[in-house]
Amino acid sequence: MQPLEADDPRTVGEYRLLRRLGAGGMGRVYLGRSPGGRTVAVKVVHPHFAADEEFRGRFRREVDSARRVGGEWTAPVLDADPEAPTPWVATGYVAGPSLHQAVVGHGPLPEHTVRALGAGLGEALAAVHARGLVHRDVKPSNVLLTLDGPRLIDFGIARAMDGTASLTSTGVTVGSPGYMSPEQVLGREAGPASDVFSLGAVLAYAATGTPPFPGDNSAALLYKVVHEEPELGDLDGVLRETVTACLAKDATARPSPAEVARRLAGAAGATGLVRPGWLPGPVVEGVSRRAVELLELEADDEPPAPPPVPSAPAPSPPVHATPTEPSAPPPGGPPGAFGPPPPYGAPTEDGTPPRRRRRRAALLAAGALLAATAAGGLLLFPDGLFPGGGGDDPKPDDRPPGTVPEAFVGTWEGQTVTRSGLHGSTLTLTVSEGREGEETVRMVYEITGLECRARGTVEDVSKTRLKVTERSEGDSPEVLGVKVCSGETATVVLTLDGEGRLHYASDDVGAGRPEGDLTRRK
Structure with a gap:
């Protein structure tokens, strides 16, 4: 940037x-x-x-x-x-390096990374082609790498398959030498199979560190694409077989994008391969640096907090807030939650200077960023939008008032996301039988193989809503000498939506107010 x-x-x-x-x-x-x-x-x-x-x-x-x-x-x-x-x-x-940047900076990627990359891009192209489109410029700089998997970007020259407008009429080059298909080079119709050829060239580059059609100038590159066989180095096994099939000169002999994904990932698809550790360590560090840059930028973008105004001591708060009462967010972040830091100048409990505190919060979030901001935006369910939790009531529960309803009891799983659109962590949340004032909730936040654990005390109960005070549990792992788990206390609201999901929402500003929809573990 x-x-x-x-x-x-x-x-x-x-x-x-x-x-x-x-x-x-x-x-x-x-x-x-x-x-x-x-x-x-x-x-x-x-x-x-x-x-x-x-x-x-x-x-x-x-x-x-x-x-x-x-x-x-x-x-x-x-x-x-x-x-x-x-x-x-x-x-x-998408706050991640391009494939080109990753290979130039760190060399060829390991086989398991390339297979996950190919499966994800194959599924992306299958979605593109299903809508009657051709990307026409699949190349390493148009592939971004995130902790959540690869992202195919820049559809600036994609067009409908049945379109007739020429994209070269104003001198704009369609495609990139070395990654263009033979039919593109020869000025023929470029259909979905053309994207598959480019995908094969991209995977060869990712696995070997060099393009499959090397050359000193565009003319040499284009000649090799049309007339010579690709140079695949020591690529072997199913990866070599798949890349070779993609780079067939005859467009009809190439596999479909869905077939590429199936060959590389099996029935589980790309999500079966994209898991913590799918990227090599040096690339993860690069993703983390980009996350820090973005989060520091967000912090700099926040207006300074106004100075505190002296006032008389506030009266003691009630023991239990009603569902419509706003509750002030605690000064710290929920254990294992990641997100943008507090606004610059905001006071902190431990007396840490705001800028240092801000940098620490950015480091906590570094490994959790994903691209920002991919599909769909956020799902926000503030208190009062659905009074009492919203949705249909679960099955009748005759337990005494203040007892955790049976509909909450069990283990729930899902992803969290911050209000600014950053991916947080994989959350496993277990609710046990109990009542108000008891520690009946356990949370495990996982990101890139690291875990933060917390326990929660139930503060307020209704048929569809639990208000929980969360505290960290156990020692925190460290990254670059910085503790990953914040160790702070936070308030979490759990809401049943009437459709089999449990909505998790933390009101902590320092953690980006993470939210997520959880489903019951089967």
């Missing part, structure tokens, strides 16, 4: 721009923030393209196509304005 320069805009549409991410043949890319606090990547086309009506029409069609792209392994298009004086498009921001 680079600071904005004098000629960079400060706002695009409703998005406030914070940093410059890069530039390409079609425009510049910025890190931005929506009015609701979501972090996005905003691509603004070059001004000379904006004056070209043919380009505007093509850009409009491309944005419409990109909006249709979905799937777990892509970054979604969130907003766009093709009619603006300078057209732009905003996508979910």
Whole structure:
């Protein structure tokens, strides 16, 4: 990320721009923030393209196509304005290095990483093709790596399969030499099989550290793509077989993206391979550094907290707050929860200087970031939106008042996400039988193989809602000399939604107010 320069805009549409991410043949890319606090990547086309009506029409069609792209392994298009004086498009921001950056910085990736990468990209392309689209520029710089798996980005030149508009009519190169399919090089129709060829070239690069068609110039690269066999080094086994099949000169001989995913991951799919440790350690450190940069940027972006105003001591709070009473967030973070730090200048219990405290919070969140901001946004259920918890009541429970309802008892699992869109942790939460004032809740937060454990005391009970005070349990693991578990006390609200899910919500500002929908372990 680079600071904005004098000629960079400060706002695009409703998005406030914070940093410059890069530039390409079609425009510049910025890190931005929506009015609701979501972090996005905003691509603004070059001004000379904006004056070209043919380009505007093509850009409009491309944005419409990109909006249709979905799937777990892509970054979604969130907003766009093709009619603006300078057209732009905003996508979910993925805070991870590109495959190109990872290989240049750390060398070839291990086999298990490449298989997970191929399975995820295969499923992403299957989702793209199912919507009648062709990406047409699958290459290492358009693949981002996160702790949650790979992300395929930049559908700027994707188009509908039945489209007839030429994307080269204004001199814009379609595809990248060395990763283009033979049919693209020869100017023929590029269908879904063309993306599969590019996928094979990307996987060869990830596994060997060099492109399968090396060359000193574009002409040499393009000649080899059409006429020569790929150079795959010591690649072997199912990975070599799959890559070789993808790089077949005959488009009809290539496997489908779904078949690529099946060959590499089996019936479990990409999610069976993308698990803690799927990325090698040096790449995880790079992801963590990007997370720190982003979270420090978020902290810098917060307005300074106003100085405290002396006042008379507040009366003692009631023992149990009603469901509609707002409760002030505790000063610390729930054990194992990750998210942006408190605003700069906010007071802390332990007297740590705000900037040091902010950096510590960023480090706690570093391993938990995911790309920001991929599909769908956040699910927020503030108190009072559904008084008493909302949804249909569970089956009748004749237990005495103050007793934990049977519908809560059991083990629940799910992912948490912070209010700013950052992935938190994998949460396993167990509720035992008990009543108000008893420790009947246990939490285990897991991220990249590290665990934080906590116990919870039930403070308030209704048929569909538990209010719990959470405290850390046991010693905290450390990363780079920093404790991962915050060790603070937090307030957590658990709400049954009437559809078999348990909604988890923490009101801790320092942890990013993490939330998540949990399902009962079977």
